[in-house]
Amino acid sequence: MTSDYAIIGGGIVGLSTAWGLLKRGLRVTVLDGDDGSFRASRGNFGLVWVQSKGMNQPRYAQWSQASAAAWADFAAELGDATGHDLGLEQRGGYDLHFSEESLEATVAKYEILKQKLGGNYPYEVLGHNALRLEEPAIGPRVVGAILHHQDGHANPLRLLRALADDVRRLGGVILNGKRVTRVDKTDLFRISCDDGTEVEARKTVLSAGLGAAALGPMMGFKAPIRPQRGQVMVTEKLPKLINRPSLIARQVDEGGIQIGATNEEVGLDDTVTQPGLSGLAAEAIAAFPVLAKAQLVRSWGALRILSPDGLPIYQQSPDMPGAYLVTCHSGVTLAAAHARFLPAWLEGADAAPDLEVFSETRFTVS
Ligand SMILES: Cc1cc2nc3c(=O)[nH]c(=O)nc-3n(C[C@H](O)[C@H](O)[C@H](O)COP(=O)(O)OP(=O)(O)OC[C@H]3O[C@@H](n4cnc5c(N)ncnc54)[C@H](O)[C@@H]3O)c2cc1C
Structure with missing residues (x-):
C-alpha cells in the first residue's frame, strides 16, 4: 500500500510529526533505525x-512559546489515548545564577527579546531570599534566578512511548x-533500506536526527x-527536594534528581567521562548542597x-519537491x-505556520 507520508526516523521529531499527520487522516509509515543509532530522544x-x-531570532522564541502553550492539551490527548502519564509540569522554570554579573547580563538580553516579542515574555527575577522561599534546598552560592513562567518539564521516555503506541493505534x-x-522520486517516493525493504509514499519527511547528515544531501538538502x-x-529517588526545573537539575516525576547536561563538541562520541560527570555534580551541589549526600x-x-x-x-x-527536512x-x-x-x-494548508526563517537558505554563503 502506498502511504501519504514516509517518515524517515522514529525519534520524538519523526513520531510527533507522524502523529499529527495521522490526526489529519493521512496514511503514514515510519522507518526507524536500530539500537545502534544515536538517539537523542532516549537520552x-x-x-x-x-x-x-x-535570543537572536524572535520567531524561534515564538515557535517555542506556541509549542509550550500547546503542550498541556497535547499531553492530555496522548495520555488519554494511551494511558501513559507524560509527567508534564508547567509551573515555570529557573535559570540559576552564581554571580550578579551573569544574572544582570542575562536579564538585559531578556529585556531586548521581550520588547521584540511585544511584551510576551513572562519572567521575573528572584534574588537569593525570594528564591529560597520557592526552593528551600537552594544553596548560598546561588545569587538569584530568572523564573520564566512559560517553562516546564515532562517525562521524555514516556512521551516517546506514548507517541509510538498512539501512532500504531491511529493506523500508522x-x-x-x-x-x-x-530515496528516489518518480511519481512517488521510493524509500529503500539496507535489508531490501522498500516503501512507496506520496511525500517523505527526513527526521532522522544525526542520520540526516548522510541522507540529506542525497535528497537535495544541505x-x-x-x-x-x-x-x-x-540520583536515587528522593523525597520532594526541587519544586521547579532548571538547566542544572530537575526532580523527575519518579523522584530522582536528573542533573545535566554538558555541551561538548566531541563528534560522534556519546561516552561519559569522569571530568564531565564531576563537573556536573559540582555545579548541582553548588546549587542544591544536599545533593552531596x-x-x-x-x-x-x-x-x-x-x-x-x-x-x-x-x-x-x-530537487525533490514533496521531501521535507x-x-x-x-x-x-x-x-x-x-x-x-x-x-x-507539510500539507501546504492555508493555516500553515510561517516557517520561512527556518529554511536552509539562511545557510547560503554569499
Ligand atoms: C543531553 C541532551 C539533553 C537534551 N535536553 C533536551 C531538553 O531538555 N528539552 C528538549 O526539548 N530537547 C532536549 N534535547 C534535544 C532532544 O532530545 C532532541 O531534539 C530530539 O530528541 C531529537 O529527536 P529526533 O527525532 O530528531 O532525533 P533522534 O532521537 O536522534 O532520532 C532519530 C531517529 O532516526 C533514526 N535514523 C537515523 N538514521 C536513519 C536512517 N538512515 N534510516 C532510518 N532511520 C534512521 C534513528 O534510529 C533514530 O531513532 C536534548 C538532547 C540531548 C542529547
Missing part, C-alpha cells in the same frame, strides 16, 4: 523550555530496524547538522543535533508544535 533532559530560546505503521540508504554531546546523570544511580551521554545557528530546520527539497535542537519542547502545527505546513 535528553526532558525540559519543555522557552527561556533563552531565540512503524518499521523498526530499517536503515534507509536511498543538512548542515553536527553532534554535540550532553552527559547526564540521575545523594546516591547516583545512572549516567549516560547522548548527542544533540545542532544546526550552525542552533535553530530548527524546516525545508522542502528544491525536519530537524531541531529541542525536540521535546517542540513536540507539540510538530504534532499540532507542522502537518499543516
Whole structure:
C-alpha cells in the first residue's frame, strides 16, 4: 500500500510529526533505525523550555512559546489515548545564577527579546531570599534566578512511548530496524533500506536526527547538522527536594534528581567521562548542597543535533519537491508544535505556520 507520508526516523521529531499527520487522516509509515543509532530522544533532559530560546531570532522564541502553550492539551490527548502519564509540569522554570554579573547580563538580553516579542515574555527575577522561599534546598552560592513562567518539564521516555503506541493505534505503521540508504522520486517516493525493504509514499519527511547528515544531501538538502554531546546523570529517588526545573537539575516525576547536561563538541562520541560527570555534580551541589549526600544511580551521554545557528530546520527539497527536512535542537519542547502545527505546513494548508526563517537558505554563503 502506498502511504501519504514516509517518515524517515522514529525519534520524538519523526513520531510527533507522524502523529499529527495521522490526526489529519493521512496514511503514514515510519522507518526507524536500530539500537545502534544515536538517539537523542532516549537520552535528553526532558525540559519543555522557552527561556533563552531565540535570543537572536524572535520567531524561534515564538515557535517555542506556541509549542509550550500547546503542550498541556497535547499531553492530555496522548495520555488519554494511551494511558501513559507524560509527567508534564508547567509551573515555570529557573535559570540559576552564581554571580550578579551573569544574572544582570542575562536579564538585559531578556529585556531586548521581550520588547521584540511585544511584551510576551513572562519572567521575573528572584534574588537569593525570594528564591529560597520557592526552593528551600537552594544553596548560598546561588545569587538569584530568572523564573520564566512559560517553562516546564515532562517525562521524555514516556512521551516517546506514548507517541509510538498512539501512532500504531491511529493506523500508522512503524518499521523498526530499517536503515534507509536511498530515496528516489518518480511519481512517488521510493524509500529503500539496507535489508531490501522498500516503501512507496506520496511525500517523505527526513527526521532522522544525526542520520540526516548522510541522507540529506542525497535528497537535495544541505543538512548542515553536527553532534554535540550532553552527559547526564540521575540520583536515587528522593523525597520532594526541587519544586521547579532548571538547566542544572530537575526532580523527575519518579523522584530522582536528573542533573545535566554538558555541551561538548566531541563528534560522534556519546561516552561519559569522569571530568564531565564531576563537573556536573559540582555545579548541582553548588546549587542544591544536599545533593552531596545523594546516591547516583545512572549516567549516560547522548548527542544533540545542532544546526550552525542552533535553530530548527524546516525545508522542502528544491530537487525533490514533496521531501521535507525536519530537524531541531529541542525536540521535546517542540513536540507539540510538530504534532499540532507542522502537518499543516507539510500539507501546504492555508493555516500553515510561517516557517520561512527556518529554511536552509539562511545557510547560503554569499
Ligand atoms: C543531553 C541532551 C539533553 C537534551 N535536553 C533536551 C531538553 O531538555 N528539552 C528538549 O526539548 N530537547 C532536549 N534535547 C534535544 C532532544 O532530545 C532532541 O531534539 C530530539 O530528541 C531529537 O529527536 P529526533 O527525532 O530528531 O532525533 P533522534 O532521537 O536522534 O532520532 C532519530 C531517529 O532516526 C533514526 N535514523 C537515523 N538514521 C536513519 C536512517 N538512515 N534510516 C532510518 N532511520 C534512521 C534513528 O534510529 C533514530 O531513532 C536534548 C538532547 C540531548 C542529547
